[in-house]
Amino acid sequence: MTAKPDLDNQTWIEGLRAGRPEVAAALAHRLRAGLTRAFAGSNGPMRSDIEDFAQEATVRILERLSAFRGDSAFLTWAMAIGIRVSMTRLRRDKRVAPASRLEAIPSSSKSAASQDEHAELLAVLADAIDKDLTPRQRETLLAELDGVPQVTLAERLGVQPNALYKMTHDARKKLKAAIERAGFDANSVRRLLARA
Amino acid sequence: MSMNSSDPRLKALARMIAETCDLELTCDELLDRVARYVETLKKRETPDDTLALVEKHLRLCPECREELIALLRAEGVDPASVGISLTDD
Ligand SMILES: [Zn+2]
Numbered sequence: 027m028t029a030k031p032d033l034d035n036q037t038w039i040e041g042l043r044a045g046r047p048e049v050a051a052a053l054a055h056r057l058r059a060g061l062t063r064a065f066a067g068s069n070g071p072m073r074s075d076i077e078d079f080a081q082e083a084t085v086r087i088l089e090r091l092s093a094f095r096g097d098s099a100f101l102t103w104a105m106a107i108g109i110r111v112s113m114t115r116l117r118r119d120k121r122v123a124p125a126s127r128l129e130a131i132p133s134s135s136k137s138a139a140s141q142d143e144h145a146e147l148l149a150v151l152a153d154a155i156d157k158d159l160t161p162r163q164r165e166t167l168l169a170e171l172d173g174v175p176q177v178t179l180a181e182r183l184g185v186q187p188n189a190l191y192k193m194t195h196d197a198r199k200k201l202k203a204a205i206e207r208a209g210f211d212a213n214s215v216r217r218l219l220a221r222a
Numbered sequence: 223m224s225m226n227s228s229d230p231r232l233k234a235l236a237r238m239i240a241e242t243c244d245l246e247l248t249c250d251e252l253l254d255r256v257a258r259y260v261e262t263l264k265k266r267e268t269p270d271d272t273l274a275l276v277e278k279h280l281r282l283c284p285e286c287r288e289e290l291i292a293l294l295r296a297e298g299v300d301p302a303s304v305g306i307s308l309t310d311d
Contacts, residue, residue, distance in 0.1 A: 195242070
């Protein structure tokens with residue numbers, strides 16, 4: 027079927043709310059096209075996967091319509107959900123490499139004084155991980171750093187992804203308080219970790 | 223089991239802690255706000271203050287950053303052309 031690129035936000039939402047099949051079909055069509063572009067050249071999903079993801083995303087979008095804030099094009103918002111649905115499936119099935127947190131860390135070369143400070147920061151942090159976190163917080167935070175997908179962790183712990191985020195957020199806040207007690211604020215941490 | 227201070231996870235964690243605030247978006251909250259961020263990037267506009275929480279989450283969360291890159295591609299935008307990559311430097 028042909029795309030309807032010019033539907034405005036209200037037309038999309040009213041059409042989907044009213045259960046008009048041609049609007050839902052147009053949405054699925056746009057999702058398939060977007061997902062195909064998003065994953066072109068990657069060795070992840072096949073055409074049949076994309077069909078499947080677009081179907082699941084359409085259902086999720088319908089469930090989530092009331093969360094649309096109206097501050098963007100409807101299709102951009104819908105596509106974000108399409109990507110989330112697809113990536114969650116790919117991560118759960120271990121079909122994409124984990125989104126590593128470690129790669130984001132630049133290597134650094136620093137003066138001897140700041141190397142000492144740097145070592146102290148990491149020692150304080152290692153100590154706080156041992157002493158200030160609950161075993162569950164510790165295990166979850168370290169697993170995240172190892173690149174275990176959030177969807178896998180949430181299922182392992184039997185919690186919703188939002189609850190998982192809150193758990194690791196609380197853990198980070200505890201660690202932040204611990205390193206602040208040792209005299210490291212956010213700026214000094216950034217400075218110590220900065221590229222030379 | 224104390225972590226060895228040369229464990230690369232410690233540096234990654236320290237960096238995350240430098241970004242940690244009391245008020246952060248969850249991945250779910252990010253999902254409903256990232257579309258406006260993408261449109262801002264597409265128009266080459268500077269993100270306003272209300273997108274600061276979005277940018278903060280994207281610095282903290284590699285999964286949402288990965289999804290942002292896929293979303294830009296879905297929208298026909300080369301992520302590198304708007305300064306977005308998997309690492310946030
Ligand atoms: Zn996230």
